[in-house]
Amino acid sequence: MTWVVVGAFGALGALARYGVSGIAQLMWRTTFPVGTLVVNITGAFAAGLLLALVTGRDVPDLLVTAAGVGFLGGYSTFSTWMVESVLAAESGGRVGLRRAAENLVVPLVAGVGAVAIGFAIGQWI
Amino acid sequence: MTDRLNLSTSITGRRRFAVAAGGALGAVGRVLVADVVGRTDFDVLWATFAVNIVGSLILGYVVARHAGRSRSSPFLIPFVGVGVLGAFTTFSLFSAEVFELARAGDWVVAVAYPLLSIGAGFAAALLGVRFGGSK
Numbered sequence: 074m075t076w077v078v079v080g081a082f083g084a085l086g087a088l089a090r091y092g093v094s095g096i097a098q099l100m101w102r103t104t105f106p107v108g109t110l111v112v113n114i115t116g117a118f119a120a121g122l123l124l125a126l127v128t129g130r131d132v133p134d135l136l137v138t139a140a141g142v143g144f145l146g147g148y149s150t151f152s153t154w155m156v157e158s159v160l161a162a163e164s165g166g167r168v169g170l171r172r173a174a175e176n177l178v179v180p181l182v183a184g185v186g187a188v189a190i191g192f193a194i195g196q197w198i
Numbered sequence: 199m200t201d202r203l204n205l206s207t208s209i210t211g212r213r214r215f216a217v218a219a220g221g222a223l224g225a226v227g228r229v230l231v232a233d234v235v236g237r238t239d240f241d242v243l244w245a246t247f248a249v250n251i252v253g254s255l256i257l258g259y260v261v262a263r264h265a266g267r268s269r270s271s272p273f274l275i276p277f278v279g280v281g282v283l284g285a286f287t288t289f290s291l292f293s294a295e296v297f298e299l300a301r302a303g304d305w306v307v308a309v310a311y312p313l314l315s316i317g318a319g320f321a322a323a324l325l326g327v328r329f330g331g332s333k
Contacts, residue, residue: 076226083225083285084218091217091280116290124294138229141291146228147221151287151315152253153279155323156261163327177316184293185300185312192297 078135079143086147093148106157106176109150113180114187116149121188125195154180216273220281227286243307246291247315253287254319258326266331 093115094108101107120141127137154176162173228249235245260278264270292315299308 076229079229080222080226084222086225087217087221087281087285088214090284091214091276113289113293117293120290120294121297124298142229142232143225145290146288147225147285149289149291150280150284151250151289151292151319152257152283152323154289155250155254155316155319156257156327158320159258159323159327160261162324173320177320180289181293181312181316184289185296188293188297 075135075138078139079146082139082143083147086144086149089144090148090150104172106153106161109153109157110180110183113149113154114183116145117184117187118191120145120149121191121193122195123191124188125192126198213273213276216277217281220277220283221285222281224282224285224287227282228288243295243311246288246295247311247318250287250292250315251318251322253283255322255326257283257287258323258328259330260326262327262330264330 090112094112096108097111098106098108123137123141123145126132158173158176161176162169164172231249232242232245235248236242257279260274260283264274292312296308296312299305299311
């Protein structure tokens, strides 16, 4: 049962990511992989919110797994973040290395920050 | 003209299907790994670490391989990259874990875990790109 639910929500999350990152990349025409950044930051925010909302509440495990592991897991991505950083570094010279460093540090800091903000809002609700 | 439009919408539709099918497979794969690691003495943290590093390696390989070929399927990246590996690896859980470690006051792991993940993830992706790019 868990597998079916995780699979279904993983599919939905992946579809949402495909749409959101595509739109974000079209909106900001930049070499920075902003599509991946947008899905990862919004996904981290949602994870923080979810964490606060389920803490101390009697929420069914399956619901948490569906939303957290399935949907948010399918929505956010670590592998694309890494490969885009490598491609930035390989694009050449010091500019490439600077881009790679930016692309590693900015999402990390913003991601943990987004979890914290989501968590704070979740506790406040 | 209408035919071409119809064709393009049907291709986007099929791409979406590839993303969704891959996403389902990747998400189930991650649960499977977390399940196996959960039965050992290892922390679940390292299940996330493992899927993220392995996923980065494979994606690096696939992307470089895909880029090197003129006749590569237009569904490869949506299916494997966005779908399977996108869902297999996770940024939201990774960030939430770092936040939880910091909140618990476990500062050594809270600093070491993201640094190790990024260092190993970048190295794995680089390795994958080099392998995939070599003829």
